[in-house]
Amino acid sequence: MTYPEPLTPTHDDPRLDVRDGRFPAVPPSAPRASAPEDGPSGAPADAPTDWRQRARTFATPAAAVAVLIVVALLGTGIVSRNTGELYIPGAGTTTLLRSVFLAALFLHTGEIVGHRLARTVAGAPEVRPPMWGIALSLAGAAASFGQIVQMADYSGMTFTETYATEPGGMLLLQANAFLAAAGCAWLFKKPVWALLPLAVVIFSEAVRAHPEQDTPEIGIALTTIHLTASALWTGGLVYALRAMHLWRAQPDGEPGAGRRLLGRYARMAAFLYVALAVTGTFSTLRRLPLENILTTAYGRTLIVKLALFTLVSVLALVARSRLHRKPSAHGRVDPDGAAKAARAEVVVLVGVVAVSALLTVVPTPTW
Numbered sequence: 001m002t003y004p005e006p007l008t009p010t011h012d013d014p015r016l017d018v019r020d021g022r023f024p025a026v027p028p029s030a031p032r033a034s035a036p037e038d039g040p041s042g043a044p045a046d047a048p049t050d051w052r053q054r055a056r057t058f059a060t061p062a063a064a065v066a067v068l069i070v071v072a073l074l075g076t077g078i079v080s081r082n083t084g085e086l087y088i089p090g091a092g093t094t095t096l097l098r099s100v101f102l103a104a105l106f107l108h109t110g111e112i113v114g115h116r117l118a119r120t121v122a123g124a125p126e127v128r129p130p131m132w133g134i135a136l137s138l139a140g141a142a143a144s145f146g147q148i149v150q151m152a153d154y155s156g157m158t159f160t161e162t163y164a165t166e167p168g169g170m171l172l173l174q175a176n177a178f179l180a181a182a183g184c185a186w187l188f189k190k191p192v193w194a195l196l197p198l199a200v201v202i203f204s205e206a207v208r209a210h211p212e213q214d215t216p217e218i219g220i221a222l223t224t225i226h227l228t229a230s231a232l233w234t235g236g237l238v239y240a241l242r243a244m245h246l247w248r249a250q251p252d253g254e255p256g257a258g259r260r261l262l263g264r265y266a267r268m269a270a271f272l273y274v275a276l277a278v279t280g281t282f283s284t285l286r287r288l289p290l291e292n293i294l295t296t297a298y299g300r301t302l303i304v305k306l307a308l309f310t311l312v313s314v315l316a317l318v319a320r321s322r323l324h325r326k327p328s329a330h331g332r333v334d335p336d337g338a339a340k341a342a343r344a345e346v347v348v349l350v351g352v353v354a355v356s357a358l359l360t361v362v363p364t365p366t367w
């Protein structure tokens with residue numbers, strides 16, 4: 001009895017399949033696939049990189065929220081210590097609501113401008129970060145309504161009586177303007193329409209912050225410019241960083257599109273810096289007597305704000321210098337160098353926003 005000779009696998013034999021228990025030979029010229037190297041615990045070697053990237057993604061917003069909450073709840077008690085000024089009931093809650101109000105205003109306004117700025121970047125991917133406008137405006141409306149409820153609770157007035165007061169009427173106007181901005185973001189395809197109600201929020205806040213009888217129009221103009229520049233700086237930077245993070249994984253964009261977007265933002269931020277410095281200086285000289293800088297809660301809060309603003313300026317200069325850094329001898333440039341400084345700038349800017357909200361709560365010294 002004779003047995004058939006075993007089949008000899010050849011490179012061009014399509015009948016050979018791994019399901020038959022026979023494996024086709026690999027041609028000598030074909031590269032052999034190497035198994036991925038495992039880390040010490042058996043996980044792939046790139047696993048640490050993945051969790052580090054995720055940690056960096058969530059570290060910035062987590063740190064920003066922590067800074068906002070700590071400054072809002074503890075700031076009033078710290079700056080008011082041994083000043084002899086009147087006690088402000090519910091100051092921590094009010095500061096937290098004011099911080100949410102300003103953050104919603106700044107992020108929504110800067111998001112709209114940042115979205116239009118991203119469209120001007122050559123070679124940028126088609127995808128854009130998801131718009132947060134509706135959620136931000138609803139948060140701003142909730143913060144405004146919350147201040148009305150708190151005002152009615154501490155004053156013992158009804159909601160109708162609270163609306164009739166000038167501060168209550170301004171808060172009601174701001175809440176309705178935020179709701180209108182959310183409606184514009186939901187109904188219209190172009191988010192730029194939401195800038196109209198957001199402009200109403202900025203102007204009404206400037207009016208609310210200057211109840212003085214002596215030349216209030218000067219203070220209103222300075223505050224309007226200051227708030228607008230703050231919104232474009234803070235919200236624009238947050239949107240630019242979100243776009244940079246999203247564009248890294250997009251194959252349809254040119255390399256360096258995120259850096260070019262951050263560079264365009266940096267050029268806009270240079271003019272915003274000048275506007276903030278000028279309007280902030282003149283507003284301080286109009287409202288704060290120099291002899292009361294260290295003895296009042298308003299003066300102490302202002303010193304903290306100036307220190308944070310100085311730190312923001314340093315971080316902005318670091319990010320700008322890294323954007324224009326020339327390649328090394330190996331032709332490499334750290335793509336995350338400018339983004340790291342910008343992320344730290346965002347955290348400090350949140351502290352500036354919280355301290356700015358604190359300035360609207362503590363008593364304002366008079367000449």
